[in-house]
Structure formats: C-alpha cells, structure tokens
Amino acid sequence: MTQIAAFAAGLIFGIGLLVAGMANPAKVLGFLDLAGKWDPSLAFVMAGAILIGLGGFAVARRRTRSLLGLSMTLPTNRRIDRRLILGSLAFGIGWGLSGICPGPALVLVGVGSAKAWIFGAAMLAGMVLFERLEA
Amino acid sequence: MSIDWLHFTPFASFAGGLLIGLAASALILMIGRIAGISGILGGLLHPRQSDTAWRIAFLAGLIAAPTLYRLAAPLPEFQLDSTVMVLIPAGLLVGLGTRYGAGCTSGHGVCGLSRLSPRSLAATICFITAGVLTVFVTRRLLTP
Numbered sequence: 001m002t003q004i005a006a007f008a009a010g011l012i013f014g015i016g017l018l019v020a021g022m023a024n025p026a027k028v029l030g031f032l033d034l035a036g037k038w039d040p041s042l043a044f045v046m047a048g049a050i051l052i053g054l055g056g057f058a059v060a061r062r063r064t065r066s067l068l069g070l071s072m073t074l075p076t077n078r079r080i081d082r083r084l085i086l087g088s089l090a091f092g093i094g095w096g097l098s099g100i101c102p103g104p105a106l107v108l109v110g111v112g113s114a115k116a117w118i119f120g121a122a123m124l125a126g127m128v129l130f131e132r133l134e135a
Numbered sequence: 136m137s138i139d140w141l142h143f144t145p146f147a148s149f150a151g152g153l154l155i156g157l158a159a160s161a162l163i164l165m166i167g168r169i170a171g172i173s174g175i176l177g178g179l180l181h182p183r184q185s186d187t188a189w190r191i192a193f194l195a196g197l198i199a200a201p202t203l204y205r206l207a208a209p210l211p212e213f214q215l216d217s218t219v220m221v222l223i224p225a226g227l228l229v230g231l232g233t234r235y236g237a238g239c240t241s242g243h244g245v246c247g248l249s250r251l252s253p254r255s256l257a258a259t260i261c262f263i264t265a266g267v268l269t270v271f272v273t274r275r276l277l278t279p
Contacts, residue, residue, distance in 0.1 A: 002165075002166050002188070002189050002192075003188055003189060003192040004192070005161065005162075005165040005166055006162065006165075006166060006168075006188075006189040006190075006192035006193040006196070007192040007193065007195055007196040007199075008161070008196060009158045009159075009161045009162040009165070009170060009193055009196065010158070010192065010193035010194060010195065010196025010197040010198075010199075010200070011158075011196035011197070011199060011200055011203060012154055012155075012157055012158040012161065012196075013154070013155055013158035013159070013170060013193075013196070013197055013200070013241075014196060014197040014198070014199070014200020014201070014204075015154055015200050015203065015204055016151045016152065016153070016154030016155035016157070016158060017151065017155065017200070018151070018200060018201065018204050018210070018211060019147055019150055019151035019154060020147065020148045020150070020151020020152055020154075020155065021144055021147060021148055021151065021211060022148075022151065023201075023211070023213055024211065024212070024213040024214060025213065025214065025215045025216075025217070026213070026214035026215070026216065027142060027214075029270055030139055030142055032263075032266040032267050032269070032270040033267075033270045033271075033274060034136055034267050034270075034271070035136065035271055035274075035275050036139075036274060036275070037137055037138070037139035037142075038136050038137065038138055038139055039138075039139040039142045039143050040138065040143060040145075041142070041143055041144050041145065041147075041148040042148070044144075044145050044148040044149040044152060045148045045149070045151055045152035045155065046152060046244060046245070046248070047149060047152060048148070048149040048150065048151065048152020048153040048154075048155070048156060049152040049153070049155040049156035049159065049245045049249070050152075050156065050245065050248050050249050051152075051153070051156060052152075052153055052155075052156025052157050052159075052160055053156040053159050053160060053245055053246060053248070053249025053250075054249050054251075055160065056156065056157075056159065056160025056161075056163060056164060056249065057160070057163060057246070057249045057250045059164060060160075060163040060164055060167075061250070063164075065167070066163070066164060066165055066166050066167035067164055067165050068165050068166055070166050070167045071167055072163070072167040073167050073168055073169065074163075074169070074250070075169065075237075075247075075250075075252070075254075077237070077254065078252075078253070078254055079254065080253065080254050080257045083235050083236070083237075084235075084236050084237065084254065084257065084258055084261075085236075085257065085258075085261055086235065086236075087231075087232045087233070087234070087235025087236025087237070087258075088232065088236035088238075088243070088257075088258040088259075088261035088262045088265070089232070089261050089262070089264075089265045090228050090231060090232030090235065090236070090265075091228065091229055091232030091233045091236055091239060091262050091265070092232070092261060092262035092263065092264065092265025092266040092268075092269065093228050093232070093265050093266075093269045094224070094225040094226065094227070094228030094229035094230075094232060095225075095229060095240075095262060095265070095266045095269075096265060096266035096267070096268070096269025096270045096273070097217065097221055097224065097225035097228070097269055097273065098215075098217050098221065098222055098225035098226070098229070099215070099217070100215075100225070100226075100229070101172075101229065101233075101239050101240045101241075102172040102173045102176060102229065102233060102239045102240075102241070103172040103197065103239070103240065103241050105226075105229075106172065106176075106194060106197045106198050107197060107198070107200055107201060108213070108215070109198055110197070110198035110199060110200060110201040110202065111201045111210065111213070113213075113215060115215050115217070115219070115222055116215065118219055118222050118223065118226070119222045119223075119225065119226040119229075120226065121226070122222065122223045122224075122225070122226025122227050122229075122230065123226040123227070123229050123230035124176075124230060125226070125227060125230060126226060126227040126228065126229060126230020126231035126232075126234070127173075127176065127177045127180055127230040127231070127233075127234050128180055128230075129227070129230070129231055130177070130230070130231055130234035130235060131177075131180050131181065131234075134234075
C-alpha cells in the first residue's frame with residue numbers, strides 16, 4: 001500500500017509538472033530571465049502548490065503517524081548555514097544554465113529525451129560525488 | 136523588464152501547481168515523507184538506508200507521468216536548447232548543490248515554504264537568485 005501511494009504521488013506530481021509547463025526547460029529559463037521577456041508562470045505554479053501544501057502540511061504537523069500508520073518524517077534541521085547557502089547557490093547556477101531541476105529532469109527522462117538522460121546521468125554523478133565526499 | 140504574454144500560462148501553471156501541492160500533501164499524509172525529488176533520489180545512494188521501496192515507487196511514478204499523460208492528450212512541446220557541453224556541468228551542479236543544500240525546487244520551494252520553514256525560504260531565495268544571475272550572465276552578457 002505504501003508503494004502504491006508513493007507511486008500515485010509521483011505520478012500526480014509529474015502530471016502537475018507537465019500541466020504547469022515546468023517540464024519545458026525553455027519555459028523555466030523564461031521565468032529566470034528577468035531582464036528579458038519575462039514569463040511569470042513559475043510563480044503561479046509555486047502559488048498553486050503552496051496553497052494546497054499549506055493545508056496538507058498543517059494537518060501533517062499535528063499528526064504523529066501517517067494515514068498508513070508510518071512515522072512522520074518532517075525535517076528537524078533549522079540551521080541556515082554555509083552548507084545550505086553554498087549548496088543552494090550551486091544548484092541555482094546549474095538550474096540557470098539548463099532550465100532543469102531534479103523533478104523535471106526525471107519527467108524528461110520519461111519523455112525519452114536523450115539530452116535529459118545526459119543531464120540526469122550528470123545529476124546522479126553529482127549526487128554520488130556528494131556521497132563520496134560526505135560519507 | 137517586460138512580460139512575455141505569448142508564453143505566459145497563468146491558469147495552466149496554477150492548475151499544475153495545485154496538482155503538485157496535492158501530490159506533496161498526499162505523500163506526507165499517506166506515508167509521512169517529504170516530496171523532495173533530490174532527497175528521494177539522493178537517499179537511494181545512501182548505503183545505510185533501508186527504506187528504498189517507496190523512493191523507487193515515487194520516482195517510477197514521476198518517470199511514468201509522461202506516458203500516462205500521452206494517453207489523454209498529446210505531450211506539451213518542450214524545448215531543451217542547451218548543448219551537452221553545458222548540460223553535463225549543469226547536471227553536476229544540480230546534483231551536488233541539491234545534496235549539499237538538502238533540497239531543490241520541490242523539497243525547499245514547495246514543501247519547505249508550505250511548512251513556513253525559514254531555512255527553506257533562505258534556500259529558495261539562494262537558488263532563484265543564482266538562477267536569475269546565471270541566466271543574466273549567459274543570455275545578456277555572454278550572448279552577443
């Protein structure tokens with residue numbers, strides 16, 4: 001049941017990205033291109049997602065067990081440190097170079113784009129590098 | 136700055152956002168996990184972690200989404216202009232950066248902001264600012 005719920009959540013997430021136009025790197029870059037012709041769509045995606053998420057997480061915070069009886073794994077780290085800042089800045093540079101973040105990368109892999117596979121492999125390599133450096 | 140009215144899709148993007156929020160809410164309420172794609176993927180690489188099944192199931196759903204979408208409607212057009220020489224360093228930065236920063240657009244941007252987390256707000260400001268500056272440099276300064 002856990003796996004079915006997780007699969008369904010992933011599926012809805014991916015369809016949401018496709019409907020929102022966020023699986024299109026050119027559209028994401030259009031949002032980041034403030035100095036050019038700006039496409040504000042990504043802000044509308046965030047607004048829609050957070051509107052629902054505020055409710056979902058408000059309920060989640062009050063629970064000790066999930067609906068399927070699993071423990072709630074909510075983040076406890078509240079530190080805003082150099083790791084968070086530098087990591088997020090590095091991610092932003094990669095995002096700005098390509099217009100792809102991890103979710104859309106996997107959706108594009110599902111579309112069958114060869115370039116997305118290359119990006120996905122490089123992204124995975126970056127994550128493996130992190131494990132090597134930090135483990 | 137001028138608005139790109141030709142490509143601006145407020146309604147579809149808002150509707151897609153609602154679905155993303157629904158998916159993130161479903162994951163936390165049903166199985167108690169944060170829908171952060173980089174964390175879910177990165178967690179698979181962690182040798183000590185035993186909770187791999189739900190991660191694989193979620194990622195499989197994400198990858199299967201275009202196939203299901205195609206059954207209902209033609210896939211939306213997408214445009215990926217970056218060359219392989221750009222995609223490789225970009226992918227490396229995204230992979231490394233999201234793991235050091237403990238989250239990406241979904242984990243910090245959607246789930247973190249929905250939890251009203253100051254840490255996620257800081258991360259989101261950082262990656263959006265870096266993204267905007269990177270596009271400014273590549274499109275406005277380096278492109279003739």
